[in-house]
Amino acid sequence: MLKLPTYSNTLKDYSLSGNALTPRAPRTPLTRTAFAAAHVVSDPLAERDPWEGRPAVDWENTLRFRHWLWDQGLGLAEAMDTAQRGMGVDWLTAKELIERTMAEAKAHPLKPRVACGAGTDQKALSDLKTPADIVSAYSEQMEAIEAAGGQVILMASKAFPAIGAAADDYAWAHGKLLEQAADPVILHWLGDMFDPALAGYWGSADVGEATDAVLAIINAHETKIDGIKISLLDKTHEEHFRARLPESVRLYTGDDFNYADLIEGDGTRYSHALLGAFAAIAPVASHALEALAENDLDTYHELFAPTVPLSREIFKAPTRFYKAGIAFLAWLNDAQSHFIMPGGFQSSREIVHYAEVFRLADQARLLSKPDIAVERMTLLLRLHGLG
Numbered sequence: 001m002l003k004l005p006t007y008s009n010t011l012k013d014y015s016l017s018g019n020a021l022t023p024r025a026p027r028t029p030l031t032r033t034a035f036a037a038a039h040v041v042s043d044p045l046a047e048r049d050p051w052e053g054r055p056a057v058d059w060e061n062t063l064r065f066r067h068w069l070w071d072q073g074l075g076l077a078e079a080m081d082t083a084q085r086g087m088g089v090d091w092l093t094a095k096e097l098i099e100r101t102m103a104e105a106k107a108h109p110l111k112p113r114v115a116c117g118a119g120t121d122q123k124a125l126s127d128l129k130t131p132a133d134i135v136s137a138y139s140e141q142m143e144a145i146e147a148a149g150g151q152v153i154l155m156a157s158k159a160f161p162a163i164g165a166a167a168d169d170y171a172w173a174h175g176k177l178l179e180q181a182a183d184p185v186i187l188h189w190l191g192d193m194f195d196p197a198l199a200g201y202w203g204s205a206d207v208g209e210a211t212d213a214v215l216a217i218i219n220a221h222e223t224k225i226d227g228i229k230i231s232l233l234d235k236t237h238e239e240h241f242r243a244r245l246p247e248s249v250r251l252y253t254g255d256d257f258n259y260a261d262l263i264e265g266d267g268t269r270y271s272h273a274l275l276g277a278f279a280a281i282a283p284v285a286s287h288a289l290e291a292l293a294e295n296d297l298d299t300y301h302e303l304f305a306p307t308v309p310l311s312r313e314i315f316k317a318p319t320r321f322y323k324a325g326i327a328f329l330a331w332l333n334d335a336q337s338h339f340i341m342p343g344g345f346q347s348s349r350e351i352v353h354y355a356e357v358f359r360l361a362d363q364a365r366l367l368s369k370p371d372i373a374v375e376r377m378t379l380l381l382r383l384h385g386l387g
Contacts, residue, residue: 002377003387004355011386014359020368021283023333025110026073026290032263032270034289035075035115035252036278037082038066039327040089040097044340054090055342057097063104065279068335072286074278075113076101080155081194082276082323083117088343091122095144102148115186115274116150118142120157128159131173138177146182153229153274156190158197167203167213174217184226186252186274189214191232193319207237215244222246229254229274238262242269256315256322260304264292277311280326281366303365310360313353321348325357329366332358332373339380351384 003011046056066076078101079085079094089097098116105114120128120137128134134157145152154177160170178185189210192199202210218225228245230238231254239262242251252274253262259278262271278285284303291299314325324346331339339346358367358377367373381387 002374002381004359004377004381005352005386007352007356016362016367016370016374017365018370019365020362020370021287021365023068023072023283023368024286025071026286026293028290028293030073030289031293032289033075033113033250033252033272034278034285035077035113035274036069036282036285037077037080037274037276038069038279039323039330040083040093040342041065041327041336041338042340042342044338047340050342050344054093055088057093057342058336058338058340059100061336061338062097063100065330065335066101066104067108068330068333069279069282070105070108070110070112072282073110073289074282074286075115076105077153077274078114078116078150080117080153081190081320082279082326084323084342084345085117085119085155086121086158087320088341088345091119091141094121095141098145098150099148102150106149114150115153116145116148117153117155117188118145119155120159123159125159125162129163131163131165131169134159134163135173135176138173139180142177142181151183151226152181152185153188154185155188156195156198156201158195161198161200165203167209167216170203170213171217171220175221178221178224181224184224186226187214187218187228189228189230189232190254193233193317194231195320207232207234211237211241215241218249219246222248225249227252227272231255233257235262238271239266239269242271256311257308259311260288260301260308263289264297264300276322276326277307277314280314280329281307281310281364283366283368284364306360306364307366310357310364310366313356313360316353321345324349325353328354328357329361332361332367332369332376334369334372339376351380351386354380
C-alpha cells in the first residue's frame with residue numbers, strides 16, 4: 001500500500017492491481033511498422049553543471065533501454081526530440097548516440113529497424129541565415145547517420161521559422177536534401193505544442209496551407225520518401241492528410257492521444273507509428289500490435305484503451321516536458337537503474353504528476369516488476385518529503 005499525492009493536494013492510499021503484462025516479443029509478424037522514440041539517461045557520477053555544456057551520458061543505461069524496446073519487437077526512432085535534442089543533448093552527443101545505437105542494433109538478434117533524426121542543431125540559429133545554410137547543416141548530419149547505417153528522419157528544424165521561410169524555401173531545401181539521400185527518408189512535422197519555435201512550419205500558420213505545401217514536396221519526390229511523421233495531435237487532420245498521400249508513402253502517426261484508432265485505420269488507409277508514447281507503453285504496444293496482426297480487434301482495443309489516460313497525463317501541457325514521464329516509467333520497470341536525465345530534466349514535472357503516472361501505468365498493466373516499481377516510487381516520494 002502506497003500513499004500517493006493527488007491533484008486535490010491530498011494523500012490517497014493506492015494498491016497495485018497485480019495485472020501487469022510480461023514484456024516479450026510478438027508471436028507473429030506485425031502488420032504495422034512501430035518506432036518507439038527513446039530518451040537519454042545521464043551518468044550521475046560524471047555529470048557536471050547539468051544546465052550548461054554537454055551532458056555526461058550513461059551509455060549502459062541508455063543502450064539498455066533500447067534493448068528493452070527491441071526485445072519487444074519494436075523499432076527505434078533515435079536522437080529525436082524525445083532524446084532531448086536541443087534541450088540538453090547537443091549534436092556531438094547525438095552523433096555518438098546514433099553510432100553506438102546502430103552498432104548495438106546490428107548485433108541484436110531481431111535486427112530492429114532504426115531511424116535517426118537529422119537536424120541543424122550543430123549550428124546556432126544566428127548562423128543559419130538562408131535555406132542554403134540550412135541545407136548544409138542538415139547534410140552534415142544526414143551523412144553521419146548514413147555512415148552509421150541508420151535511416152534518415154529529416155527532423156523539423158527551428159531554423160526555417162527563424163528565417164521566416166516561405167513554402168518555396170521549404171520545397172527548394174527539401175528537394176536538395178532528398179536528392180542527396182542514399183535511401184528514402186522520413187519527413188517530420190512536429191506541432192508547436194511540442195516546440196513553440198516550430199509555429200508556422202512548411203511556410204504557413206494555416207494548417208491547410210501548410211498541408212498543401214508539404215504534400216507538394218512529397219508528390220514531387222515520392223520515390224525518395226518512405227513516409228512522414230505527423231505530430232499535431234489532430235486525428236481528423238491526420239486522416240485527411242493520410243488519404244491524400246501517394247500509395248507508396250507511409251503516414252507515421254506521432255499523435256500520442258489517438259494512436260489506437262489511427263493505427264487500426266478506416267478500412268482503406270491506416271497509420272504506422274513513430275511515437276514517444278510507445279517508449280512509455282512498450283509492453284502494451286507490442287501485445288496490441290500482435291493482436292491487430294491476428295485480426296483480434298477486441299484485444300487490440302482492450303489493451304490500448306487504458307493507455308490513453310496515461311499518455312494524456314504524460315503529454316499534458318507543457319507538452320515538451322513529456323520526456324520525463326517516459327524516463328520515469330523506464331526506471332519503474334527497471335529498464336534503467338536510475339532517474340537522472342540531461343539538464344536535470346527529471347525536475348520538469350511535479351511529484352503529483354509522477355504519482356498519477358504511477359497509478360495510470362498500473363491500471364494500463366505496465367508495471368511489470370511491481371516490487372521494484374513500488375520501491376522506486378517510495379524513494380521518490382521520500383525525496384519530496386512524502387511517505
